[in-house]
Amino acid sequence: xxxxxxxxxxxxxxxxxxxxxxxxxxxxxxxxxxxxxxxxxxxxxxxxxxxxxxxxxxxxxxxxxxxxxxxxxxxxxxxxxxxxxxxxxxxxxxxxxxxxxxxxxxxxxxxxxxxxxxxxxxxxxxxxxxxxxxxxxxxxxxxxxxxxxxxxxxxxxxxxxxxxxxxxxxxxxxxxxxxxxxxxxxxxxxxxxxxxxxx
Numbered sequence: 001x002x003x004x005x006x007x008x009x010x011x012x013x014x015x016x017x018x019x020x021x022x023x024x025x026x027x028x029x030x031x032x033x034x035x036x037x038x039x040x041x042x043x044x045x046x047x048x049x050x051x052x053x054x055x056x057x058x059x060x061x062x063x064x065x066x067x068x069x070x071x072x073x074x075x076x077x078x079x080x081x082x083x084x085x086x087x088x089x090x091x092x093x094x095x096x097x098x099x100x101x102x103x104x105x106x107x108x109x110x111x112x113x114x115x116x117x118x119x120x121x122x123x124x125x126x127x128x129x130x131x132x133x134x135x136x137x138x139x140x141x142x143x144x145x146x147x148x149x150x151x152x153x154x155x156x157x158x159x160x161x162x163x164x165x166x167x168x169x170x171x172x173x174x175x176x177x178x179x180x181x182x183x184x185x186x187x188x189x190x191x192x193x194x195x196x197x198x199x
Contacts, residue, residue, distance in 0.1 A: 040093075179194060
């Protein structure tokens with residue numbers, strides 16, 4: 001297997017085990033938006049993983065740096081170490097192979113410092129969009145695609161995310177995708193949202 005193994009598969013017909021082997025990528029379904037074509041990808045090949053690291057280390061992206069822990073996650077630490085946690089990344093890739101957006105999920109219980117409690121099996125999920133595609137309306141169709149995939153392949157599991165309390169655009173997106181506000185965490189003051197019922 002090469003470090004950039006790539007396959008194409010119909011999401012509704014194919015069967016494969018997640019998470020994929022490190023640096024394996026499967027191209028899924030195209031998305032058209034604003035006259036541009038993008039492809040949704042599960043798993044990052046080495047090129048996309050490198051792009052993720054470069055994006056995460058870019059201190060000029062103040063929104064990403066202030067709103068996420070990606071600098072610590074992918075710059076101070078490594079994509080390989082993060083992937084060992086069972087995370088399942090989905091990328092939205094433009095026609096030139098550029099990483100436009102990223103969504104990942106993986107097993108993680110609700111935070112202990114959350115005032116909201118709910119039994120069940122949980123995954124955490126995170127949403128990222130990158131310039132020049134941030135704010136271009138891509139995250140709603142991309143997020144809907146990933147959540148449809150989640151509902152099919154992770155049936156019975158629940159999702160939680162956290163975001164900065166001032167991230168009003170993010171909260172609107174998450175509500176549109178079926179997440180419900182659950183208050184703030186006592187430890188870090190971040191806003192907690194959950195998605196417990198599939199549409």
